[in-house]
Amino acid sequence: MGLALFATLPAFALAAPKPAAPLRCPSDPVTVQVLGSSGPIAEGIGAAASYLVRIDGVPRLLIDAGPGSFLRFGEAGATVATLDGIALSHLHADHTVDLPGILNMGAFEELGPRLLLIGPNGAGRFPGTTDFVRGLVSRDHGAWRYLAGYLDGEEGSTQLDIREVKADKQDDPPKRFAIGSDIFLTAMPVHHGDAPSLGFLVEAKGKTAVFAGDQNDESEAFASRLAGKKPDLMIVHHVIPEGPGQPIGLHRSPTSLGELAGEVAPRRLVLAHNMKRSLDRLNEGIAAIRVHYKGPLVVAHDLDCYGLGR
Ligand SMILES: [Zn+2]
Numbered sequence: 001m002g003l004a005l006f007a008t009l010p011a012f013a014l015a016a017p018k019p020a021a022p023l024r025c026p027s028d029p030v031t032v033q034v035l036g037s038s039g040p041i042a043e044g045i046g047a048a049a050s051y052l053v054r055i056d057g058v059p060r061l062l063i064d065a066g067p068g069s070f071l072r073f074g075e076a077g078a079t080v081a082t083l084d085g086i087a088l089s090h091l092h093a094d095h096t097v098d099l100p101g102i103l104n105m106g107a108f109e110e111l112g113p114r115l116l117l118i119g120p121n122g123a124g125r126f127p128g129t130t131d132f133v134r135g136l137v138s139r140d141h142g143a144w145r146y147l148a149g150y151l152d153g154e155e156g157s158t159q160l161d162i163r164e165v166k167a168d169k170q171d172d173p174p175k176r177f178a179i180g181s182d183i184f185l186t187a188m189p190v191h192h193g194d195a196p197s198l199g200f201l202v203e204a205k206g207k208t209a210v211f212a213g214d215q216n217d218e219s220e221a222f223a224s225r226l227a228g229k230k231p232d233l234m235i236v237h238h239v240i241p242e243g244p245g246q247p248i249g250l251h252r253s254p255t256s257l258g259e260l261a262g263e264v265a266p267r268r269l270v271l272a273h274n275m276k277r278s279l280d281r282l283n284e285g286i287a288a289i290r291v292h293y294k295g296p297l298v299v300a301h302d303l304d305c306y307g308l309g310r
Pocket residue numbers: 039040049092094095214273
């Protein structure tokens with residue numbers, strides 16, 4: 001019976017799956033695309049934290065690579081070959097799990113000789129970014145040691161140029177990097193519990209985007225370092241709702257996100273890293289943010305893409 005049914009299936013039922021068409025970003029010179037708008041729990045809302053910065057439509061900088069972002073990277077039409085840099089805000093799994101998948105993808109492409117990888121130093125329970133990458137791909141003990149060329153450059157492989165930023169104290173000085181010739185990324189230490197963590201300011205073609213990363217309200221230096229920048233976009237992480245019982249040692253409440261946005265005054269504020277618990281109380285959260293920030297505000301979905309203006 002099963003066989004007979006199979007035999008009568010129309011031919012198109014056996015066709016090979018087709019990849020989704022790459023999703024288009026606005027034609028602005030600088031765009032920011034959300035690859036993962038949620039995490040760390042798989043709640044059917046989206047992939048975990050990850051963002052792609054495009055210049056003239058070309059993906060050039062990947063920020064974080066949370067679980068699920070590998071799939072979105074492909075759906076966004078991105079390739080590793082066009083990237084000049086990858087920046088990791090911190091080394092929690094919900095920001096880094098898909099990095100090996102993306103490096104593995106790069107092994108199938110023609111890459112340049114070096115790829116910049118920026119991330120925090122180590123402290124306590126967290127390795128520094130160099131040790132973290134060694135744990136993934138070092139020739140002696142890496143989990144994916146067959147990708148060791150990313151560390152030692154053997155067999156003509158692209159080498160990761162790993163730069164650690166001291167971030168175990170939020171008053172550690174910011175560090176500025178050139179990503180290719182036309183993107184400048186400033187890594188700024190923020191407070192995220194015991195995980196050395198960074199927020200990022202990205203400047204390109206006269207446009208500015210801020211990726212606040214995971215931070216709590218003790219990250220006082222962050223806003224003052226952005227004074228006068230008037231960013232075109234700021235992405236903040238809307239992980240917790242207002243009220244007691246939330247992990248405020250790790251994250252800002254909506255009131256605190258509003259205070260940050262009020263001080264930094266971005267032209268557009270994006271709520272990402274959304275969780276069910278924060279979205280269930282979205283109206284209350286937005287009202288709390290609105291006390292301090294009156295500008296345009298959007299809630300991110302995977303693959304949303306924002307133009308930074310002309
Ligand atoms: Zn996180």
